[in-house]
Amino acid sequence: MPHVLLINPWITDFAAYDFWLKPLGLLYIGAVLKEAGYEISLIDCLDRYDEELLEYQQLREPRNRFFKTGKFHREIIEKPHIYRDVPRNYARYGLPLSLFRSKLSHLRKPDVVLVTSGMTYWYPGVQQAINEIRQQWPDVPVxxxxxxxTLCREHAIQHSGADFVVSGEAELKALQLVDSLCGIKREYKNFPTSLDALPWPAFDLYDRLGFATILxxxxxxxxxxxxxxxxxxxxxRWRYPENVVHELEYYVKKLCVDEIAFYDDALxxxxxxxxxxxxxKxxxxxxxxxxxxxxxxxxxxxxxxxxxxxYRANFKTIRLSYESANPERQKFDMSKKVSNESFVRAVNNLYKAGYKTGELxxxxxxxxxxQTLEEMLWSMAFVHAQGVKIRLATFSPIPGTMDYQRAIEQGLITENTDPLLTxxxxVPIKPKGTNYHTFEKINLLAKGLNQELLNGQIYKDVASLVKYLKRHFTHEEIGGQSNITIPSLVTRNTQLTTNN
Structure with missing residues (x-):
């Protein structure tokens, strides 16, 4: 029986945290290949429940925080030269390199190795994984x-070290490629064309699961x-509800999972x-x-x-897409999925359902x-005023998107920008007058407001809060005005209030 090895490589970055991360696409491919008769092995470098990793860490259980999320094992490594001026440690997150090598050496030689990839700027981890595979099995196709x-196909072809680069959804592409490399001929006309016809992701490849993810x-x-x-x-496109429920039942009742994250982009x-x-159901x-x-x-x-x-179905982590308080941006850049008014209504509906301050x-x-710094501060203040924690998401220019093209047109990046610079x-793109330390201050202010909220203190007067936040920045950092109008319904109360 031909043997296929699946690998989810390390994260290489300045920071990383395990918010229910699983290589769902790779697991779908693993399920398809198993169904087609292949022997499948998996090395998930980001599996914090790996028994050998826990033994290496001298732990019986991963050090979890809330709902089985937690920090990855971390090894500081040399920064790529392009990051030489960034005042932070750069690290490889996931399995220790020695343990990864040990896992490779104890496996039966595979006929093909399939490697997945996450963020474009994590490609050094991909390169290292492929290099380690080459050292172990020089003649095995990768x-x-x-x-x-998918997003940086040409860069991956030139720099990853892989023999083949597969872009986009890959269940059928992977099966065809593996069949070709293993000399197997089959008909593909009956390959599933709907999501419900695909086998469920191969979570059974894990010896132990702390959580599962679902689409x-x-x-x-x-x-x-x-x-x-x-x-x-x-x-x-979406799946039939009955099929989703059966998959959830399988994870809970057969794989003994009690934490599941939905990774839909439009749930x-x-x-x-x-x-x-x-x-x-x-x-x-x-x-x-x-x-x-x-x-x-x-x-x-x-x-x-x-x-x-x-609320009744035990959704414990609720994250809302707000992004910006700027009505123009909400309308033209965010597909009208949110307005300041609809954000207030959504929060009120969630609190009415039973959620408490600090849970959103x-x-x-x-x-x-x-985007000006003032727009960022207005957005933070507006979210805080609703009794919602601020979760900052720093923009990363993603190839193929409208904002990536805008950044090129504005001379902020080039078409051949190294993915590391995204x-x-x-903070790849900074407003004029700001620097890296400007955004460190923004992060500290957001954390401070979140802590105030958890302590029961909420500033309801958005305009006054923005004035307070602006005091932490120079005139050069503030730059241009944002002309953001916040609905009066959330600016009436000018006093510091407490939500119970």
Whole structure:
């Protein structure tokens, strides 16, 4: 039986944290190959529950924080020269290199190795994984897929070290490639054309699972200027609710998982015929599991009925797509998925459903092309005023997106920019007058406001809060005005208030 090795490589970055990360695309491919008769092995460098890793760390359990999230094992490594002026340590996150080598040496020689990839600027981890494979088995073909291979295909072809680079959705492409390399002929006309016809991701390849992830749909019907969902995941389509519920039951009852993260890019789209049906069925069978939504939810779709269902079904992590308080940006760059008014309504509906202060997060984008510091501060202040924690998301220029093209046109990056220079940790695009330390101050202020909120203190007067925040920056850093108008319904109360 031909043997295929799947590898999820390290993260190489200045920071990384395990918010329910699993290589879902790779696991789908693993399931397809298993169904086709291949022997499959998996090395997931980011698996914090790996028994050999725990033994190496002298631990019985991973050091988890909330809902089985936690820090990866971290080894500081030499920074790429391009990062020489960044005043932070650069690290390899995941399995120790010695343990990875040991795992390779104890495996039966594979016929093919499939490597996935995450963020484009994590490619040094991909390069190292492929180099280690070459050292162990010089003659074994290596194919690379995933996000980096899709968004930076030419860079991956030239620099990854892989023999083959597969872009986009890859279940069929991977099967065809592996069949070709192993000399197997088969018909593909009956290969699944719908998401429901695909086998479920091969989570059974793990010896131990702390959590699972799931997709009830792929793609996104929106076209936000900074997002590459359509490029990576193809057109938007969704699965039958019954199939999703059966998959969830399998994870909980067979694999003993009690934390599951939804990784849909548009989980609430069409929710009355999709997510609502899924949640009603989950409640009917009383599935003992916590759910999480690390990807932002569309605020305009959070009506009272779905907010109540999510609360009853044990959705513990709620992250909202807010991004910016700028109405023009909301309208033209964010596909009208949120307005300041719909954000307030969504938050109120979630609190009415039962969520408490401090249990909701909202993404606030910073350092977008053309975005002033004042716009960032208004966005932070507005989110805080609703009793919602601020989760900053620094803009990363993603090839193929509208904002990537804008950045090129404005001379902020070039068409051949090294993907390392798009790392959001270094704040790739900074407004005139700002620097790296400006954004360190923004991060500290956001953390401070979140702590105030958790202590029960919420500043309801957005304009006054923005004035306070601006005092921490120079005139040069503040730069141009944003002309943001915040609805009066959230600026009436000028006093410091406490939410219970």
């Amino acid at each position: 194919a690379l897929g995933g996000i980096y291979a 009830t749909s792929r793609g996104c019907p929106l076209s936000c200027s900074f997002c590459a969902s359509r490029i990576v995941s193809g057109p938007y 609430l789209t069409n929710y009355r015929r999709h997510l609502s049906v899924i949640l009603e 989950i409640l009917a069978i009383n599935l003992p599991v916590n759910f999480h939504t690390p990807n932002g939810l569309q605020c305009k779709l959070i009506q009272e009925d779905i907010a109540e269902l999510m 997060d909202a993404y606030v984008m910073i350092a977008l092309p053309g 790392n959001n940790s270094i």
